[in-house]
Amino acid sequence: MQKVHNNLIEKLQKYIEQKNNAKIVQLLDGLHAADLADILDQLDFDEALYVIRLLDSDVTADIIAELDDDLKERILRKLSAKEIAEEIEELETDDAADIIAELPEDKKVEVISHIDDKDHAKDIVELLRYDEDTAGGLMGKEYIKVNENWNVLRSVAEMRKQAEEMEKVHTIYVVDDDDRLKGRLSLKKLLTTSTKTPIKNVYNDNIHFVNVNDSADEVARVMQKYDLFVIPVVDELGTLVGQITIDDVVDYIKEEAEKDYQMAAGISEDVEANDKLMQQMRARLPWLVVALIGGFVSVIVLSGFGNAMNKYGTLFFFTPLIAATAGNVGVQSSAIVVQGLANGSLTGSVWKRLFKEISLSLLNGLILSFILLLIGKFLLGHILTGFDMKMAITVSISLVSVIIMASVIGTFVPWFLHKQGIDPAVATGPFITTSNDIFGIYIFFTIAKLILGF
Amino acid sequence: MQKVHNNLIEKLQKYIEQKNNAKIVQLLDGLHAADLADILDQLDFDEALYVIRLLDSDVTADIIAELDDDLKERILRKLSAKEIAEEIEELETDDAADIIAELPEDKKVEVISHIDDKDHAKDIVELLRYDEDTAGGLMGKEYIKVNENWNVLRSVAEMRKQAEEMEKVHTIYVVDDDDRLKGRLSLKKLLTTSTKTPIKNVYNDNIHFVNVNDSADEVARVMQKYDLFVIPVVDELGTLVGQITIDDVVDYIKEEAEKDYQMAAGISEDVEANDKLMQQMRARLPWLVVALIGGFVSVIVLSGFGNAMNKYGTLFFFTPLIAATAGNVGVQSSAIVVQGLANGSLTGSVWKRLFKEISLSLLNGLILSFILLLIGKFLLGHILTGFDMKMAITVSISLVSVIIMASVIGTFVPWFLHKQGIDPAVATGPFITTSNDIFGIYIFFTIAKLILGF
Numbered sequence: 001m002q003k004v005h006n007n008l009i010e011k012l013q014k015y016i017e018q019k020n021n022a023k024i025v026q027l028l029d030g031l032h033a034a035d036l037a038d039i040l041d042q043l044d045f046d047e048a049l050y051v052i053r054l055l056d057s058d059v060t061a062d063i064i065a066e067l068d069d070d071l072k073e074r075i076l077r078k079l080s081a082k083e084i085a086e087e088i089e090e091l092e093t094d095d096a097a098d099i100i101a102e103l104p105e106d107k108k109v110e111v112i113s114h115i116d117d118k119d120h121a122k123d124i125v126e127l128l129r130y131d132e133d134t135a136g137g138l139m140g141k142e143y144i145k146v147n148e149n150w151n152v153l154r155s156v157a158e159m160r161k162q163a164e165e166m167e168k169v170h171t172i173y174v175v176d177d178d179d180r181l182k183g184r185l186s187l188k189k190l191l192t193t194s195t196k197t198p199i200k201n202v203y204n205d206n207i208h209f210v211n212v213n214d215s216a217d218e219v220a221r222v223m224q225k226y227d228l229f230v231i232p233v234v235d236e237l238g239t240l241v242g243q244i245t246i247d248d249v250v251d252y253i254k255e256e257a258e259k260d261y262q263m264a265a266g267i268s269e270d271v272e273a274n275d276k277l278m279q280q281m282r283a284r285l286p287w288l289v290v291a292l293i294g295g296f297v298s299v300i301v302l303s304g305f306g307n308a309m310n311k312y313g314t315l316f317f318f319t320p321l322i323a324a325t326a327g328n329v330g331v332q333s334s335a336i337v338v339q340g341l342a343n344g345s346l347t348g349s350v351w352k353r354l355f356k357e358i359s360l361s362l363l364n365g366l367i368l369s370f371i372l373l374l375i376g377k378f379l380l381g382h383i384l385t386g387f388d389m390k391m392a393i394t395v396s397i398s399l400v401s402v403i404i405m406a407s408v409i410g411t412f413v414p415w416f417l418h419k420q421g422i423d424p425a426v427a428t429g430p431f432i433t434t435s436n437d438i439f440g441i442y443i444f445f446t447i448a449k450l451i452l453g454f
Numbered sequence: 455m456q457k458v459h460n461n462l463i464e465k466l467q468k469y470i471e472q473k474n475n476a477k478i479v480q481l482l483d484g485l486h487a488a489d490l491a492d493i494l495d496q497l498d499f500d501e502a503l504y505v506i507r508l509l510d511s512d513v514t515a516d517i518i519a520e521l522d523d524d525l526k527e528r529i530l531r532k533l534s535a536k537e538i539a540e541e542i543e544e545l546e547t548d549d550a551a552d553i554i555a556e557l558p559e560d561k562k563v564e565v566i567s568h569i570d571d572k573d574h575a576k577d578i579v580e581l582l583r584y585d586e587d588t589a590g591g592l593m594g595k596e597y598i599k600v601n602e603n604w605n606v607l608r609s610v611a612e613m614r615k616q617a618e619e620m621e622k623v624h625t626i627y628v629v630d631d632d633d634r635l636k637g638r639l640s641l642k643k644l645l646t647t648s649t650k651t652p653i654k655n656v657y658n659d660n661i662h663f664v665n666v667n668d669s670a671d672e673v674a675r676v677m678q679k680y681d682l683f684v685i686p687v688v689d690e691l692g693t694l695v696g697q698i699t700i701d702d703v704v705d706y707i708k709e710e711a712e713k714d715y716q717m718a719a720g721i722s723e724d725v726e727a728n729d730k731l732m733q734q735m736r737a738r739l740p741w742l743v744v745a746l747i748g749g750f751v752s753v754i755v756l757s758g759f760g761n762a763m764n765k766y767g768t769l770f771f772f773t774p775l776i777a778a779t780a781g782n783v784g785v786q787s788s789a790i791v792v793q794g795l796a797n798g799s800l801t802g803s804v805w806k807r808l809f810k811e812i813s814l815s816l817l818n819g820l821i822l823s824f825i826l827l828l829i830g831k832f833l834l835g836h837i838l839t840g841f842d843m844k845m846a847i848t849v850s851i852s853l854v855s856v857i858i859m860a861s862v863i864g865t866f867v868p869w870f871l872h873k874q875g876i877d878p879a880v881a882t883g884p885f886i887t888t889s890n891d892i893f894g895i896y897i898f899f900t901i902a903k904l905i906l907g908f
Contacts (some may be wrong), residue, residue, distance in 0.1 A: 030660070032680060034679045034680055034681075206484070223704075224701070224704050224705065224708065225488045226486060226488055227488075227699075227701035228701075229683050229700065229701070245681075246683065246700050246701075246704065247678070247681035247682075247683070247700075249704075250677075250678050250700065250703070250704060250707065251678065253704065253707055253708060253711070254678065254707060254711075254797075257707070257708075257711030257714075257715070258793060258797070260711075260715060261711075261714060261715055261718065261789060261793060262789055262790075262793070264715065264718055264719065264789075265718065265785045265786050265788075265789030265882070266782055266785060266786050267786055267789060267790070271790065272790075272793075272794065272799045273790050273791065273793075273794035273799055273800040273807065274794075274799060274800070274801065274802070277810065277813060277814055277817070280790075280810075280814050281814060281817055281818060284786050284814070284818065285818050285821060287782065287786075288779065288782060288783065288786075288818060288822060289821075289822065289825065291778055291779060291782050292775070292779065292822050292825060292826065294778070295772075295774065295775030295776075295778055295779065296775070296829055296833075296834070298771075298774045298775060298778075299771045299772055299774075299775055299834065299838070300834075300837060302770070302771040302774070303768070303771050303837060303838050306767065306768075306771070306839075309763060309767045309770070313760065313763045313767075313770075314757070314760075316756070316763070316767075316770040316773075317752075317753045317756040317757050317760070318749075318753055319770075319773055319774050320749065320752045320753075320756070320773050320774060320777045320891055320895060321746070321749030321750065321752060321753055322749075323774045323777065323778065324745055324748070324749055324752075324777065324781075324887065324888065324891055325742065325745060325746065325749065327778075327781070327887070328720055328741065328742060328745050328884050328887070329742065331719045331720060331883070332719050332720050332721055332738050332741075332742075334719075335715060335716055335718075335719030335721060336716075336721070336725070336726075336727050336734075337727065339712055339715060339716070339726075339727075340726065340727035340728075343708075343712070345726045345727055345728060346727040346728070347728065348728075353727065356731065356734075359731060360731055360734050360735060360738070363731070363735055364735060364738065364739050364742060367739060367743075368739075368742060368743065368746050371743065371746060372746065375750055379750075380750070380753065380754075383754060383757060384753070384757050385760075428719070429785070430782050433778065433781070433782070434778065437774055437778055441774060
């Protein structure tokens with residue numbers, strides 16, 4: 001494992017200042033592209049650009065593919081279409097397409113026209129057609145295929161040709177004359193079979209594959225379920241069109257998990273701690289505004305019960321407790337549903353799920369109410385004026401009701417959004433908390449009004 | 455892709471009832487272990503056990519390894535030590551160790567004593583030593599290694615022997631006489647080099663590896679960064695002791711992401727939608743109790759300002775708004791820090807981070823306050839009695855202050871926990887929300903007291 005040392009950065013910055021190119025090349029020689037990308041992330045922008053322009057494109061291409069999105073965008077903006085095309089030539093098709101996809105429309109066309117290897121360009125253009133969150137968006141065009149009608153001898157020769165431009169061969173796919181995926185060929189079989197044998201007789205037709213329009217989630221699910229390192233991608237006709245490797249799926253899984261986590265925390269765009277202030281504001285302010293408006297609704301709801309203040313002012317001390325409990329329960333319930341929907345573990349009808357949530361809420365609510373009654377009797381009764389047993393019972397009944405209400409909303413809302421084709425993850429976090437605050441407070445005071453009468 | 459059909463389950467249940475073993479075997483023949491595990495999950499327990507006992511252990515071993523934890527545990531409890539040992543013989547060492555690790559202590563010993571292949575048993579016992587969230591806990595003992603002092607001819611012969619019991623060969627490792635990892639050997643090199651050449655002259659010493667005590671997070675980070683499908687594991691002496699494959703890391707990443715998501719939602723044990731009521735209660739009640747106690751603190755804080763109720767009762771309508779905003783901001787800030795700590799993107803000092811959070815909060819706070827003043831003047835002023843400009847300004851100033859306070863707590867607490875070696879993920883969700891509620895309310899009324907005087 002190569003570890004990036006701080007004094008490497010310092011040395012590098014000194015050499016860049018001195019424009020000592022030989023020393024820079026020597027210093028960075030042999031480092032992995034991922035480490036080089038980390039190093040560039042720690043330099044000033046002009047220094048990073050200097051290094052990119054200095055090193056050979058067979059090295060820098062992989063570095064650019066690994067760069068942090070912000071820096072990648074800034075560097076690409078500074079490079080000419082011809083310079084970018086040179087980098088693209090060195091990349092595998094999926095990484096190449098990812099980079100081109102980030103360019104403005106006119107530069108895209110210009111870059112593609114500068115790619116000398118026309119087959120490479122064609123493959124990239126094809127990949128650009130697919131949505132990034134589908135199998136087509138994840139796949140690359142680098143794979144090995146043999147025709148079922150070839151014999152072993154010819155297959156080996158063709159494979160050798162195809163393998164030249166590939167980093168690593170994972171699976172040999174078998175196709176028919178129309179390029180339709182038929183199965184896979186094991187290296188062992190290939191090496192132990194007589195050279196005249198047709199592939200048709202020796203290939204394995206037991207193969208997992210995905211459709212080019214399948215979602216990236218589905219790809220991740222299949223690859224995880226069957227422990228696959230690579231999976232072939234076919235189009236609507238069953239034609240083999242690409243291959244997805246697990247490293248790209250790992251990146252996807254990580255990014256999605258981070259997005260879901262942020263969404264649940266009320267952060268609507270993917271941001272990192274080091275992103276700029278404006279970017280962070282754009283990601284965080286919208287939810288706060290929504291929650292603030294929800295807050296105004298709760299102000300209005302509370303003011304509607306304002307006449308209780310004279311006689312039962314103590315009730316108002318309990319609004320944060322009730323609202324917080326409603327929020328917490330709602331978030332718990334929705335998290336279970338959102339996750340169950342995402343990983344497919346949520347089987348059975350929503351009514352069964354609701355029944356279970358209500359049972360659980362009743363149980364949790366009764367225990368919490370019991371604690372509340374105990375604390376109410378032995379502690380709060382002495383501190384709060386006007387907090388008698390009747391009020392304690394009022395708060396307890398409200399607590400149970402609010403918990404049940406919150407779990408129903410927390411279960412139903414994500415399920416409903418999912419049915420409407422909306423990502424239920426947007427429902428967790430501030431949205432559930434805010435609506436549960438409002439309903440919780442309303443239920444609390446309505447019950448109080450019924451019991452205490454004001 | 456084999457899809458499990460509902461009528462397969464129905465047919466299977468019918469055959470099980472009829473004890474028509476031939477039909478059962480025929481029906482399930484050729485299905486992938488992961489699909490079979492899904493099918494068993496949908497059967498009643500006795501039916502699942504019947505199928506496990508019926509099928510050959512070379513099939514059922516992989517099924518058991520893939521089963522849902524609950525069902526796995528129940529099935530293992532019903533199988534004798536000898537039966538389990540037969541399953542274990544068929545599994546790769548890492549899956550075997552995972553299953554044995556879940557057995558009670560005395561059954562563990564008994565199962566291991568029943569394993570006929572003593573080398574296999576020894577490997578499993580070694581793996582049982584490691585914590586499950588370390589490289590040692592993830593690795594398997596199946597890998598191919600050649601000695602740097604062998605020549606190509608001998609290496610090929612030895613590899614063939616070693617490869618016999620392996621599903622798939624990913625990398626050929628090169629070790630010295632003390633079994634210390636030296637590098638890797640490409641298949642291409644092996645095939646194109648003369649048979650007399652010593653391995654020493656042809657291997658590649660540029661290899662990523664992890665230490666057996668490295669955390670699973672570190673393993674995931676390295677494999678993701680360098681796009682690795684497998685990684686070798688060495689001990690403190692540099693001896694090659696195992697290999698980790700990416701499929702196990704993918705499972706780990708998914709599980710961790712789900713745990714983090716649940717933790718942020720105040721769910722303290724890993725639960726699924728379909729888990730039993732008691733299990734769900736155990737996972738969810740503790741946080742609710744903590745939040746309830748926090749709620750009592752807010753009741754007491756509010757009661758301390760009870761004398762404001764006569765003249766400024768309207769203030770109490772705003773407590774949920776203030777508390778909710780404090781909670782939302784705190785959760786946002788902490789999510790950014792927790793994630794930044796987890797993925798290493800949080801560079802720079804905590805003070806720099808705090809400064810940024812405070813700037814952002816000031817900005818967000820001013821915008822929210824402006825909205826509040828607008829709505830206050832044009833809407834709330836007409837609805838709420840006693841809501842004049844002075845009170846609107848009081849609430850606005852409080853809002854900005856509370857937002858800044860919440861972001862500081864949200865940033866500082868996870869950072870502090872991380873420094874103490876505690877998983878900062880526990881700090882998000884209910885814990886941050888609850889403490890921010892209390893501080894938020896306290897700040898709000900303190901500011902109101904200063905401005906309005908009561």
